[in-house]
Amino acid sequence: MHTSYDVQAAKKSTNLSINSDLLMKAKALDINLSATLEQALNDVLRKRAKELWLLENKEAIAAYNEHIAEDGVFSEGLRLF
Helix, strand or coil: CCCCCCCCCCCCCCCCCCCHHHHHHHHHCCCCHHHHHHHHHHHHHHHHHHHHHHHHCHHHHHHHHHHHHHHCCCCCCCCCC
């Protein structure tokens, strides 16, 4: 799986506030909170990075799509399917 962070970076302690019932149920199921949070944060970081990339490249994507709509792709006459 691809990560959006340095997995070799040192761990850093932090304080969190978590719903007590959620915490109790997670502990009862032996869920590793640190690993779960890291995975969730990685997922959110990747999603947000994708959103930002799309936003930053919105004009270029629109221009490319317009070009394709008007002129087609370079191999338009070459494909056999």
